[in-house]
Structure formats: C-alpha cells, structure tokens
Amino acid sequence: MNSAPTAARRDAADLPVPPGATACIAFADGTVFFGRGFGAEGVSVGELCFNTAMTGYQEIMTDPSYAGQVITFTFPHVGNVGANPEDEETLDPVALGMVTRWDPTEPSSWRAAEGLSPWLARRGRIGIGGVDTRRLTRAVRLKGAPHVAIAHAADGALDPAALVEKARAFNGLTGADLAKDVSCAQSYRWEEMRWAWPGGFEKRATPGRRVVAVDYGAKRNILRCLASAGCDVTVLPATATAEDVLAHDPEGVFLSNGPGDPAATGAYAVPMIQGVLKAGLPMFGICLGHQMLALALGGKTVKMSHGHHGANHPVKELATGKVEITSMNHGFAVDGQSLPDGVIESHVSLFDGSNCGIRVEGKPVFSVQHHPEASPGPMDSHYLFDRFVESMG
Numbered sequence: 001m002n003s004a005p006t007a008a009r010r011d012a013a014d015l016p017v018p019p020g021a022t023a024c025i026a027f028a029d030g031t032v033f034f035g036r037g038f039g040a041e042g043v044s045v046g047e048l049c050f051n052t053a054m055t056g057y058q059e060i061m062t063d064p065s066y067a068g069q070v071i072t073f074t075f076p077h078v079g080n081v082g083a084n085p086e087d088e089e090t091l092d093p094v095a096l097g098m099v100t101r102w103d104p105t106e107p108s109s110w111r112a113a114e115g116l117s118p119w120l121a122r123r124g125r126i127g128i129g130g131v132d133t134r135r136l137t138r139a140v141r142l143k144g145a146p147h148v149a150i151a152h153a154a155d156g157a158l159d160p161a162a163l164v165e166k167a168r169a170f171n172g173l174t175g176a177d178l179a180k181d182v183s184c185a186q187s188y189r190w191e192e193m194r195w196a197w198p199g200g201f202e203k204r205a206t207p208g209r210r211v212v213a214v215d216y217g218a219k220r221n222i223l224r225c226l227a228s229a230g231c232d233v234t235v236l237p238a239t240a241t242a243e244d245v246l247a248h249d250p251e252g253v254f255l256s257n258g259p260g261d262p263a264a265t266g267a268y269a270v271p272m273i274q275g276v277l278k279a280g281l282p283m284f285g286i287c288l289g290h291q292m293l294a295l296a297l298g299g300k301t302v303k304m305s306h307g308h309h310g311a312n313h314p315v316k317e318l319a320t321g322k323v324e325i326t327s328m329n330h331g332f333a334v335d336g337q338s339l340p341d342g343v344i345e346s347h348v349s350l351f352d353g354s355n356c357g358i359r360v361e362g363k364p365v366f367s368v369q370h371h372p373e374a375s376p377g378p379m380d381s382h383y384l385f386d387r388f389v390e391s392m393g
C-alpha cells in the first residue's frame with residue numbers, strides 16, 4: 001500500500017500531474033491537491049467540508065444532509081471496517097465524495113459485507129486517498145467551505161486546469177433548495193426501531209403516539225429513535241402542506257434534517273410549519289428542521305464560514321447548564337439575535353456560541369441544531385426524543 005500523502009500544488013494550469021496520482025481536488029482559487037483514487041471514477045463539483053468524527057464514515061457518507069458536499073475526514077483511518085447494509089442512513093448516494101489521509105485497507109470487521117472502495121463505486125461516488133488531510137482541513141478553515149471539483153481517473157488522465165474552471169463555475173449551496181430532491185416521493189409508515197442486541201432492528205409492536213415526520217432528507221436513525229421512543233411514524237414528502245399533515249390527525253409533528261439552504265427550502269416548508277403551529281400541535285425539529293422552524297417563527301438563518309461537522313461538539317442547554325457532547329452536521333445556522341419575543345434560545349455551541357436550539361414559550365414546540373440520533377456520535381442528547389413524546393401527553 002502506497003500511502004504517502006501527495007503535495008498540494010498551486011497554479012494548476014502550469015504544473016504537471018505528479019506520477020502515480022489518479023485523483024485530485026481542485027479549488028476555485030487554483031489550489032490542487034493530488035491523491036490516489038478509489039470508489040467510482042468521474043468528476044463531481046460541490047462544497048468541501050471537513051468532518052472530525054473518529055467513527056461512522058458510512059453513516060456520514062449516507063446522511064442526506066451532505067448532498068452537494070465533498071467530505072474530507074480528519075481521522076486518518078477511514079475504510080478499515082469496510083461497509084455493511086445496516087449502517088446506511090439512506091439508500092440513495094448522497095455526499096459527492098470523500099477524501100482520506102490513507103488509502104483504504106481491506107476491511108477487517110465481522111460486520112463488513114464489502115470494502116469501502118467497491119461500496120463507493122456501486123454508489124457512483126469518488127474517493128481520494130493519500131492526501132495531506134491536515135493541510136486540506138486548514139485550507140477549508142481558512143477559505144470557508146470552498147467550492148471544489150474532484151476527479152478520479154484510474155489511468156491518471158486528470159485535467160487540473162479544467163477542474164479549477166468547474167469549481168469556479170459552481171454556484172455554491174447558498175440559495176440551493178436540495179431537500180425536495182432527497183425527500184421521499186410518497187408517504188410511508190416507519191416501524192423499525194433502534195438497533196438492539198440480540199434482535200438487531202426490530203419493529204414496533206405496540207400502538208404509540210401518532211406522529212407525522214416531514215422528510216427533508218431524514219436520516220433513518222432519527223425515524224428509528226422516534227419509533228423506539230414510542231411513536232407510530234408516518235413519513236410525508238418535503239412538499240407536504242399543512243392540510244396534508246393534519247389529514248393524518250397527528251398528535252405531534254417532526255421536522256427532519258436535510259441538505260441545502262434553509263432559506264431556500266422555507267418556500268414550501270415555512271407555510272406548512274406555520275399552518276401546523278396554528279393548529280397548536282407539539283412540534284420537534286432537528287438541524288434543517290430546526291432552521292426552518294426558526295424561519296417560520298420569524299427568525300433568520302445565516303451561512304457559516306465552514307460549518308460544524310463532527311461527533312464531539314459540546315452544546316450547553318441553557319435552562320439546566322448541562323453540557324451535551326453532540327453529533328453535528330450543518331453549514332447554516334439560526335441567528336440567535338434574530339429570534340422574536342416568545343422564542344427562546346435553549347441551547348448554544350460551546351465551540352463558537354452559535355445557536356443550537358430554540359423553544360416557544362409556553363408551547364410544546366422546540367428544535368435543535370445538533371443530531372440527538374447520533375449515527376455516528378454520542379447519545380447525550382437522546383432525551384430530546386423522550387421530551388417530544390412527553391409533550392404529546
């Protein structure tokens with residue numbers, strides 16, 4: 001295995017492709033990082049972010065909120081436990097590609113059904129190994145979610161100058177409405193619960209609270225957490241109206257995570273949320289769902305510099321002072337200063353003070369920016385699912 005990282009190259013148009021390079025990441029400013037490709041061959045264009053989680057690359061790559069993004073993993077050993085059918089957060093390919101410090105090894109895990117490279121190839125997604133990911137991560141931090149083009153050509157036929165042009169032509173995620181592209185096309189019932197020994201993913205047997213979950217790109221483990229907490233979940237597409245939601249006679253409404261700019265998604269989500277709020281139902285939102293609830297209540301969202309993507313982000317619940325270590329994946333945030341009277345900031349990030357939660361005074365309506373379902377990550381915030389179920393009582 002040749003795993004030495006390749007050097008970053010400036011001024012792509014003038015420099016030759018280094019020997020052995022079969023993949024690269026080209027920035028709009030002309031910086032190019034070369035590496036060795038795995039997974040699918042081809043070209044993809046999107047926004048680059050870094051994820052600091054030490055486990056869970058398969059869940060991360062299949063989180064629909066990563067649509068339009070390429071992920072560089074700061075943890076060096078990615079791929080060593082392969083891929084399995086249980087750790088997928090959705091069936092459709094989502095993140096555009098992955099960048100790793102080491103080339104993936106053969107999988108070593110009793111759970112592995114296949115290696116990372118064939119799994120990515122089957123999904124049409126590009127992998128780039130052997131990259132100096134520290135340097136790449138610093139570039140993301142300094143340049144703020146840069147626009148990039150990534151390419152993998154097994155014969156080394158890379159055209160860095162053309163890729164830089166493609167990165168320049170990318171419009172970015174601001175204003176991008178991606179949720180309806182990754183949402184389900186039709187409503188369906190969800191019964192699977194969280195994985196538990198020895199039965200694995202079992203189905204709910206007893207009747208529970210009737211919950212409508214609006215799918216903006218929902219991770220499966222959120223739906224499982226709702227089911228395990230005692231909800232009979234009906235999932236509706238992102239473009240569902242308030243009438244569609246209320247027609248199911250729900251006792252509570254859940255707003256899912258999802259990709260893209262919440263302000264762009266709000267065009268259809270905000271009127272639905274406002275309609276459901278008028279009906280006075282309990283409501284709980286996660287990540288994109290949190291951002292859109294804030295918009296529906298009169299708040300604002302902003303694009304962050306390079307966002308939060310990891311499984312070790314400390315968040316403080318202001319009412320209790322309790323700190324939770326959380327899973328995060330967001331590039332936009334609710335502007336805590338923009339919240340109107342009656343909407344209370346409930347959680348903040350201890351990394352940068354950004355808003356991580358809101359609640360409506362006197363009503364069972366609340367949401368968080370982080371991911372209480374983890375997948376991957378710690379379960380410190382799991383109590384929020386129970387809080388949602390209790391709010392229906």
Ligand SMILES: NC(=O)CC[C@H](N)C(=O)O
Pocket residue numbers: 065256257258259260261262286287288289329330331332333
């Ligand atoms: N995980 C999510 O739901 C992400 C929400 C939104 N797309 C963001 O990047 O901020």
